[in-house]
Amino acid sequence: MKNKTGPLLLMLLILANGGFAQQSDKHAPEATAAETTLPFRDIPYLKEAFIDMAPRDGKDGIPVGELGMDGGNKAMVLALAQEIADGKHGKFDSFLIAHKGKLLFESYYARGRINLPHPQASATKAYTGLALGRAIQLGYLSMADLDKPLVSFLKELDPTKFVKGVEKITLHQAMTMRSGIRISKEQEEEFEKDPSRVKGQGQVQAYLEHTAPITSASQSFLYQNDPIFVMQVLEAVVPGSAKDFIKNELLDKMGITNYGWRTEVSGLPTAGWGSSMTSRAMVKWGTLVANKGKWKGEQLVPEAFITKTTSSILYTGDDDVYGGGKDVSKQGYGYYWWSANLKVGHKSYFAASAQGGGGQYIILIEELDLMVVITAHDNDNSTLQITAERILPAFIQNAVPTMGGKSDGQAKSPPVEGLYFGLKPPGSTAEPLVPLSQKGWELGGVHAPDMEEFYLISTLEAPFRPLVVSFRRENRVWKKYEFYATGGNIMYSKDKYIERTGSGWSAIKSLGAPFEDIGIMRLTASSKGTLVFDERGTNGNGVLRYSRLVNGKREAPKAFGKEINTGKWTAHPFIAPDESYLIWDSEREGGYGDSDMYISFRQQDGSWGPAINFGDKINTDGEDGGGYVTPDGKYLSYCPRCDPPYDRMWVDAKIIETLRSKQ
Secondary structure, rough: OOOOOOOHHHHHHHOOOOOOOOOOOOOOOOOOOOOHOOHHOOOOOOOOOEOOOOOOOOOOOOOOOOOOOEEHHHHHHHHHHHHHHHOOOOOOOEEEEEEEOEEEEEEEEOOOOOOOOEEOOHHHHHHHHHHHHHHOOOOOOOHHHOOOOOHOOOOOOHHHHHHOHHHHHEHHHHHHOOOOOOOOHHHHHHHHHOOHHHOOOHHHHHHHOOOOOOOOOOOOOOOOOOHHHHHHHHHHOOOOOOHHHHHHHHHHHOOOOEEOOOOOOOEEEEOOOOOOOOOHHHHHHHHHOOOEEEOOOEOOOHHHHHHHOOOOEOOOOOOOOOOOEOOOOEEEEOOOOEEEEEEEOOEEEEEEEEEEOOOOOEEHHHHHEEEEEEEEEOOOOOOHHHHHHHHHHHHHOOOOOOOOOOOOOOOOOOEOOOOOOOOOOOOOOOEEOOOOOOOEEOOOOEOOOOOOEEEEEEOOOOOOEEEEEEEEEEEEEEEEEEEEOOOOOOOEEEEEEEEEEEEEEOOOOOOOOHHHHHHOOEEEEEOOOOOOOOOOOOOOOOOEEEOEEEOEEOOOOEEOOOOOOOOOOEEEEEEEOOOOOOEEEEEEOOOOOOEEEEEEOOOOOOOOOEEEEEOOOOOOOOOEEEEEEEOOOEEEEEOOOOOOOOOOOOEEEEHHHHHHOOO
């Protein structure tokens, strides 16, 4: 805790200029004409990440909004985005968030470009499945047809050469990776040596002739090439080709014109891999599913089909793979969409996702009306864990972030009432100040004088820090807001201050000389206007000073006497509103270890009494301090062993009266 700066100044500067510096004045990075011709692996890395909390309206049919204003916690999302930019989570190429139908956050890294279709790998399966759903919507198939044998739709096959049991494979089974077909990689390579053999429905014929026998045991979940059968059925039932059908009936209708989709050896579009989509196109695919198959009011895919697509038709038993993690459980599979429960605190949220190898994800959390789109290359399967741990808490009401992004918040948690967040107040024994005792918070959590607001300073590793988070009590219920400046009518930050106005806060003002020439870490003010502050010393010998208002004028700062300014690391003062006592921390003879918390009481003659150690119920053998008393005078909050994560404690302020008797 030594030489902590109590940093609010940067946040105030940001607030005074209208909040966080946005990148909306810049355009998202675009691939050059030459780059669009390169294989994706040859796309050069961006020199710097592009992070936008207010995405531009691309006139592409995607509504846009602003992170924070339209939902979400800026600090938490930015902290994660900065870590991604720093390469702490693998090789991300893009990271987008849509909430309640609006794109609120858009960022690009490494090979990501807004206009460059990104290889989708197995996320292509999800698009193939939705194309079949489109055929059902138009009447070329029915929902009942899903339970019919897939070979019944393929009239060019020779059933006399089928392996036993293949005639029973249904579309539903192929859509859930349970065809039971077992073809080795070597057999597939052998097929491709004779392209004429696997043209058109010859591809299906080759599989059905050479698979191992289909049994109830073999018709278990196996992540393999089953989507090729679905594409073959689509080709057989729609007018024209499957390729034209996908373009005309899905991609064109959603305004997706910049994409790639490879062709199989069969001559059909690849079904299980091989498509490329821009990140915004992925948002459109996700929006189609989130809207139960509707696009701009038109039902493109039946709602019943979407329900099947995103439900857990089966559980894969693969919680340790396919995006698993400690907060990811019950991973299931629908029609080429994965499902899982993502745990945040004591609550789990159902997530459906299109997934592709290397890190391609469209993740939908219906309960939060939230979509996360991620593209990457060569990434591992930690994306769902990152979503549970770092993204969901930013969109859950009353969630309080930690340094690791975890939260015990719940979207439907009961309202938090009372002046102290519904917590049971402590007695004479200090207790953790939960939920405010969280990793990633600075020393300075404080109530506003009217007890209706509470402010924390975040030290999350975001591009702009520290961040101020405000909790405000509205109709007796605490609600969380981000990026409010703190304090009552005047908020001090070192040698600067702002004043509350009728419409918000004034511009930043300076206390002027000599305050701006003193290395102030923490400044506190009494109700009489007396300022008490410390000085960031270079040799460990901090000094506490005060400055009174005398006849409306600010007097020159004066140092407290030896009762206060004795020892080392003298810092972090708190002056009682009525100036009846002063709390600070210092390392001095007779203490319990490093810095301890002390209190001095104002005497009848106006002098200050001896420094009294708070004792071993408060102080430890570590660095203790940062104390303040709630404006109602009832509770003392402080930081024991003040090293990150700065977890705070609180205790009944009657301890102050107990200490008063010792002076």
